[in-house]
Amino acid sequence: MTDTVIKCNSLYKIFGTNAEKMLREANGNVDAKTFQENGCIVGVNNASFEVSRGEMLVVMGLSGSGKSTLLRCISRLTDATDGKIYIEGQDLLSLNNKELIELRRNKMGMVFQSFALLPHKTVLENIAFPLQIKGVKDQECINKAMDMVKLVGLDGRENYFPRELSGGQQQRVGIARSLAVEPDIWFLDEPFSALDPLIRKEMQDEFLRLQEKLQKTIMFITHDFDEALKLADRIAIMKDGIIEQLDTPAKIVLNPATEYVKKFTEEVPREKVLKIEDVMEKPNSENLSDLKVLKNEIIENVAEKILTQEKSVSVIDENNKIVGTLHPSKIIHTVFGGRKNKG
């Protein structure tokens, strides 16, 4: 059984002076346009979802879609207008200021788009900052912060000031700082958007490596669909404050729920995203070729082997047990078929 770490129930965030009154009158049926005419801006509109322990939920949306607002509601940097948020079963919105600070000091870490480092502190001091705030002893702070410096690969630069570092290095500091208190929940708000493409790719790989090791519960915000596909366990696609679709990358690519989502998925190279298990059929008794492929293999990696077969191949799991079959034509259909309506 999975255990739920973050849980949201019909969450609303509406900006404006009489937002609460309007929300009450709307009776759960919020229309962004009518709200806007009355001087309110809808940030998050009826969001409900859960994130389980160790899972990475990527929230994807273009600018102004409310993804950052959603994250700020869940970290309570802004107060939600209506709805419920539970962090490990605890009602977040009912916490008083002291409990909230306690929660942030021990359970949450956050990384920001523009790094948000303190300009007057060195790398080491920046990383040690949350620990000092918490009241940890100086020597312990240094040791812990030094570990973090090593974790993100900045050894030798711990006495630099943020202004002396490149963007990628600054974000490493941001990441290290957010991890210094060993939080369970890790919020990342477009952490790589301000970086150059090559550095961004490097940081993504680094991030995956870290997550492999740390197994945090993550909410990751991005406006880059490819980044979402690369990192996510599940993706939530937002538009105008509404979560249009929340599913695994494969299911979103194969079955986009709305026209809006479909626009994103059209350009995606499917062979790079989908795994064998996403396209396989149920095991049956037809005659199979000798080739066996692992079910969580990315299509691109095994396509050549499969496509040179004439008969269906068998799909196996880690225990070498046959869990399905796959006919070569299915791969051709999946990879090239979806694009027939494009010229």
Next chain:
Amino acid sequence: MELLKRHPKLFQWLFLLVVFFTLCFAIDVPETYKFIRGQAEFIKDPNQSTYTLFGIEVRYYAFDTLWRLPPLLGWLPIWINDSLFFLLNDWMPIEIWNEDIQEYKTRPLVLQITRTLTSSMTFLIELIREILLGGVETIVTFTSWDWISENPWAKLPGLPWTVVAAGAVILGYKLSGKGLAIFAGIVMIYISIFGQWKPSMQTLSFILVAAPLSFIFGLSLGIMAFKSKRVEKILHPILLVMQTMPQYAVLVPAIVLFGVGDHAAVIITMVVAVPPMILLTLLGLRGVSPEVIEAGRMSGCNNLQLMFKVLIPTARRDILIGVNQVIMVCFSMAVISAFIGAKGLGFNLLLALNQLNIGLALEAGLCISLIAILLDKMSLAWANKQTDYFGNLTFFQRNKNTLFFAGALLIALIFAYVGSFYFKEGFNYLYEVPHNKGISTADFWNKGVDWIWDTFFYTLKIFNTWLIVDILQPMRAAYLRMPIVATFVLVMGAGYIIGGIRSAFVVGGLTLFIALSPWWDRALVTTYMATFGVIISCTIGVTVGTLCSQNEYTKNFMLAVCDIFQTFPSFVYLIPVMMLFGVTDTSVLIAVIVYATIPATRYTIEGLRSVPAALHDAGSMSGVTKVQRLLNIEFPIAFPHMMLGLNQTIVFALFMVIIGAFIGTEDLGQYILKALSDRKGAGIGLTLGICVAFIGLIFDNLIRTWVEKRKKHLGID
């Protein structure tokens, strides 16, 4: 027509000027008009008209209202005065326990508050003063005069100058290193050797109370304004007026409320120094990016930690500029408050100027400027200093500065003790060099002044006469020749063209206040002097700034020069000009020009520096020459910032014009100076101060509105 379409604003301006000049020539000067007795002067004369408002009779010379408005606000100063006296002497009496006579005594609330404030300030100043110079008053505060006369030993001895000097050197070293340490040493030794020790320490004790208090108040009020919109709304107009209010004008009400002396000076200094501190704190805190605040929150900061560990350190740059300003104002006030009896270098400076002893004045002025520069550098170094939390130091390393100071204290005390045997005649030079026993260069300077006068008398006189007769007098006459209606057309028209109807009414309202006060003519004279100063200052400032910007080295050099000049107390500028031009309007104007050129130059350099490098490159690739680049790329982009410089130039010029009253002018400043020695001067001083502030605000409003529009137009944030 083509031209009209392309430059609609240009034609609006032309139209405005045409209307203005038509009005000027159409309305004749009334035959009875004479500048000196043009407005209410509180002398009785059968030709005067009178009216009575709030029980106060105002007498004035009536003119056609198109020419001059009647002084309908003439009752205001008297009314302010009466209210102040009422507040102080009759309002809300409360019972106070009196120790000395062992019974309750009735005292008005405000008087009690001001007296309590006064005595606490006096205590603080005396404490520091007596640590530096010795004395008994601190001990008296805790005991009584009787006790002191019974115990003659009970007396703070005061530190030998060598100890203070050593302390300054060690502090300088600790804060920034060898350079500052050497500078601190030189300053202290200079002060001592030239026999300025006592007044310098008096001034220093005044500053060491006024500056930290202003800093703390300014910072806290700034934080409050940052946290609450309502506080900010209340503070905003007060801050605006205080920014342009001449420092003289605040002195007058202070005498009524707090009496005369150092304590009143400290309170006044705070009134003047706190507003810029608030503004800069607010500016800095506003500038902190929201993500940094969020990062602080997510690190688990509570509100206090967020303010003191995240917001304030991140906003440090602006807050630092605030500290700088506070120190600048404190030194400026240290001199000016000599008018209300503050002791120290300012008092000596004033005395020397009064006796036209330029040499002495120069020495005192140099001393105060040196201390100002030293404190300024020390405060900057202190704020820039990194605290090393993670130092793994031995006991000696951690406490070496304390140990050095203790060592210096011991050695200096031994020296002073030995000195008391060596210098038997009564002056122990190793303890304190008395005022008249130091080296004095006054004679040298005075001889120099005499020489200049002897040698260049005719040249200077010719220049002086030419300036006054051919430029200043006609300009003054032209300003006074303006009928009030034409002035309103000009000011409100400019407001309308620049910022629309709202701006027109704001500047119109400000002008109306001055026009209805009894001092319209004087305000015109103030404006004329300021205008003259500003025109010359801007010409010099923009030229020098532009030339220096051509080269990285000269640019930084010029900015450093500006920094140093800005640290000089404003009064000091009067010394060299009096040396050259004696007591004339020319002196004042030259002081104005020198003082106001600083912001003009600084803002020009900063404006030109802010032009993005990409634009330079784009220009180079289009093949521009140096001059083309300057005219077509750099000036248009830098212009908004340069206009803010103009704003500062105007404020600086107004300040100096008012201070120039000391030399002898016939504008608003002269009246403020007169009000200082008037028992009923508080109301007059305050109203005059508001008039000057409003002159500043009229220009401020016009320039700021224009700059904002222009910046929006250019897309500069």
